[in-house]
Amino acid sequence: MTPQITLALSKGRIFDETLPLLAAAGIEVLEDPETSRKLILPTNRPDVRVVLVRATDVPTYVQYGGADIGVAGKDSLLEHGGQGMFRPLDLQIARCRVSVAVRADFDYAQAVRQGARLKVATKYTHIARQFFSAKGVHVDLIKLYGSMELAPLIGMADAIVDLVSTGNTLRANDLVEVEQIMDISSHLVVNQAALKLKQAPLKRIIDAFARAIAQD
Ligand code: PRP
DSSP states (O other): OOOOEEEEOOHHHHHHHHHHHHHTOOOOOOTTTTOOOOOOEBBSSEEEEEEEOOOHHHHHHHHHTSSSEEEEEEEHHHHHOTTTTTEEEEEEEEEEEEEEEETTTTTTTHHHHHHHOEEEEEOOOHHHHHHHHTTOOOOEEEOOOTTTTTHHHTTTEEEEEEEEEESHHHTTTEEEEEEEEEEEEEEEEEEEEHHHOOOHHHHHHHHHHHHHHHHH
């Protein structure tokens, strides 16, 4: 019997930009996550199903075998730690960056120069802690789960560490990007045990994705 493969994806850019890679592997998702309320989506292949989870939860589902394979942003992987999974491919999709942003009237360079203690609001506490510690800047991190842009606007934080893609969200909220911490793209992640137990079907998907990326 062909083993069932469960693929974890998050709605939005990652889902949309993974579809062409799935097509290259002969896999077509049969329902649109934007209109369906289902969390388990069937595909044209009886042995492959897609589960929809929060972007930050993709590594956790793959780590614990809730999914055999998944597509996770480098940001989510760094925050999670990446234990229990292989990371065979940088899919080079859902590209953006993690940056530091402040209110336009906040003198970030001077605050850093003076060795001020910065209040930084972010969902990305690991990335932020590492970045500021490497710079020797003391920070108090405020963990948020979304709408980070609000924190400097209402005086709760001096800076945010967040994903920036077009920069439109920052501009709309009068924030400026003052440092780029790292480039982000999405990676294919595979549960370590699944790769042994379901080696052939998983390898076919990984190889098809790799070929599709190489053609771009
Ligand atoms: C991300 C990020 C910013 C926005 C940046 O949020 O947190 O708010 O995108 O994109 P831009 O530079 O193109 O404006 P996302 O929409 O992924 O949702 P989230 O708030 O759940 O992270």
